[in-house]
Amino acid sequence: MIEIELIENAFAAVTPYVRERHADKAGMEISSKDHATDLLTEVDLEVQRRVAAMITEAFPHDLIVAEEEGRTRYPDDPNARAWLIDPIDGTQNFVRSLLPEFGISIAFAQDGLLVAGGVSFPITGDVFLAGRGAGALHNGCTTRVSDVRSLTTARVEIDFGGPSIRQRTLDRAGSILLHTGQFRCHCAAVLGLCSVASGDSDAYVHVALSPWDYAAGLLLAEEAGGRSSDFHGNPIHLFRENDGILVSNGHLHDELLAHINTK
Amino acid sequence: MIEIELIENAFAAVTPYVRERHADKAGMEISSKDHATDLLTEVDLEVQRRVAAMITEAFPHDLIVAEEEGRTRYPDDPNARAWLIDPIDGTQNFVRSLLPEFGISIAFAQDGLLVAGGVSFPITGDVFLAGRGAGALHNGCTTRVSDVRSLTTARVEIDFGGPSIRQRTLDRAGSILLHTGQFRCHCAAVLGLCSVASGDSDAYVHVALSPWDYAAGLLLAEEAGGRSSDFHGNPIHLFRENDGILVSNGHLHDELLAHINTK
Numbered sequence: 467m468i469e470i471e472l473i474e475n476a477f478a479a480v481t482p483y484v485r486e487r488h489a490d491k492a493g494m495e496i497s498s499k500d501h502a503t504d505l506l507t508e509v510d511l512e513v514q515r516r517v518a519a520m521i522t523e524a525f526p527h528d529l530i531v532a533e534e535e536g537r538t539r540y541p542d543d544p545n546a547r548a549w550l551i552d553p554i555d556g557t558q559n560f561v562r563s564l565l566p567e568f569g570i571s572i573a574f575a576q577d578g579l580l581v582a583g584g585v586s587f588p589i590t591g592d593v594f595l596a597g598r599g600a601g602a603l604h605n606g607c608t609t610r611v612s613d614v615r616s617l618t619t620a621r622v623e624i625d626f627g628g629p630s631i632r633q634r635t636l637d638r639a640g641s642i643l644l645h646t647g648q649f650r651c652h653c654a655a656v657l658g659l660c661s662v663a664s665g666d667s668d669a670y671v672h673v674a675l676s677p678w679d680y681a682a683g684l685l686l687a688e689e690a691g692g693r694s695s696d697f698h699g700n701p702i703h704l705f706r707e708n709d710g711i712l713v714s715n716g717h718l719h720d721e722l723l724a725h726i727n728t729k
Numbered sequence: 730m731i732e733i734e735l736i737e738n739a740f741a742a743v744t745p746y747v748r749e750r751h752a753d754k755a756g757m758e759i760s761s762k763d764h765a766t767d768l769l770t771e772v773d774l775e776v777q778r779r780v781a782a783m784i785t786e787a788f789p790h791d792l793i794v795a796e797e798e799g800r801t802r803y804p805d806d807p808n809a810r811a812w813l814i815d816p817i818d819g820t821q822n823f824v825r826s827l828l829p830e831f832g833i834s835i836a837f838a839q840d841g842l843l844v845a846g847g848v849s850f851p852i853t854g855d856v857f858l859a860g861r862g863a864g865a866l867h868n869g870c871t872t873r874v875s876d877v878r879s880l881t882t883a884r885v886e887i888d889f890g891g892p893s894i895r896q897r898t899l900d901r902a903g904s905i906l907l908h909t910g911q912f913r914c915h916c917a918a919v920l921g922l923c924s925v926a927s928g929d930s931d932a933y934v935h936v937a938l939s940p941w942d943y944a945a946g947l948l949l950a951e952e953a954g955g956r957s958s959d960f961h962g963n964p965i966h967l968f969r970e971n972d973g974i975l976v977s978n979g980h981l982h983d984e985l986l987a988h989i990n991t992k
Contacts, residue, residue: 641893645736646892647892650915652913653911
């Protein structure tokens with residue numbers, strides 16, 4: 467089995483479970499993680515367990531780096547075969563949102579490079595898949611980034627995240643907030659990044675994301691013709707701290723970098 | 730026919746058309762209104778025409794105040810029987826969005842008071858209806874605002890709108906942006922307000938909305954147990970300028986007012 471097939475199979479395997487639990491979310495067990503609004507549901511845990519079990523069965527020696535259950539440690543060898551899972555990206559939106567603004571993110575990396583990635587939006591049924599050098603698919607059709615070339619007509623997602631990063635986000639990306647044609651904040655990296663890949667948005671900005679949050683979405687956007695960097699224009703390193711994440715349609719990248727405060 | 734029935738019938742009448750055009754949005758005619766990203770589609774126009782025709786047939790003497798086609802003038806007599814229509818609230822999201830973050834808003838007012846209102850999200854099929862003093866319904870079931878009582882655990886939508894109001898929004902509501910547990914910005918008043926009515930969000934903030942944007946959603950949130958005011962805590966006047974729109978679950982209203990900069 468190749469990695470992209472496993473990702474597709476994993477989405478198919480967990481989607482009925484996620485749909486069922488989302489439809490019945492009033493009865494769900496919820497615990498709080500770091501702060502009052504960083505939630506963990508039993509659905510996050512169960513999806514991660516099921517996906518991890520499928521990976522371990524197919525590739526017993528691969529490492530798994532994931533958001534929950536103490537699997538957040540980066541590999542000692544950054545070149546190792548490693549999987550990155552965010553079982554529910556946008557847990558807050560899973561629990562409280564009129565629209566289903568959350569998704570499942572699975573990526574595979576080797577030699578520190580993203581090789582395959584996928585995002586599933588289980589309620590709408592949208593599935594995004596990408597393999598390095600092979601392009602990106604949205605529901606089986608090739609998808610491309612937008613052709614928007616000016617910030618004044620652009621649609622940019624600035625992910626303001628939780629309260630602890632709000633001031634920093636404002637300090638760094640405030641000029642983009644003021645000048646972009648359209649501004650959105652859904653607080654789900656998968657939605658922000660897949661919207662760049664689908665051409666529905668022109669850029670996604672976050673001051674500090676963990677690799678399981680962005681790995682699949684970043685590959686999707688790149689394979690759809692987009693560009694990614696930290697806030698200084700340097701490449702994103704999957705298993706190191708990055709000073710900001712900027713993913714764009716490419717055309718807008720330099721203009722966006724010029725707006726970011728790097729002091 | 731009573732007014733709420735007309736609203737329900739209008740949603741049923743236009744939904745198939747909106748769904749069809751949304752599925753085929755690549756072929757849509759789009760024109761720009763005030764600035765580069767304030768769009769008007771043929772769908773906005775057609776929905777408004779169809780709804781206005783239904784109103785005029787049932788209530789030939791009623792006034793219609795609506796977003797498009799020069800119908801934006803407020804009634805000379807603020808006590809007149811008047812309908813407020815936003816045919817597509819969230820036109821940008823209609824044209825560009827991975828999720829269908831737009832809705833149709835219809836409200837009826839008499840003696841300057843909102844009497845009936847409804848919002849339809851034609852893609853998901855969600856319909857919200859409210860009559861003054863009769864409560865609010867979401868898909869036929871009674872809906873209530875949330876019970877969240879502290880800003881640190883709240884989910885607040887600050888609608889940053891277009892570039893011309895961004896700095897002002899930041900100046901007025903920046904403290905809410907920094908301190909709320911969860912912050913979202915979808916740029917569709919119907920989604921922000923119905924999320925308060927459904928209990929999925931705790932408050933909605935906008936520095937300057939036109940009455941067709943908020944009329945139905947405001948009544949829905951109030952009838953679901955919420956509270957509305959301008960930024961000074963004064964009642965919203967439908968056909969006058971208001972200094973800001975704040976709609977909350979009620980519990981958070983005073984705390985939110987204390988965060989708003991009224992200088």
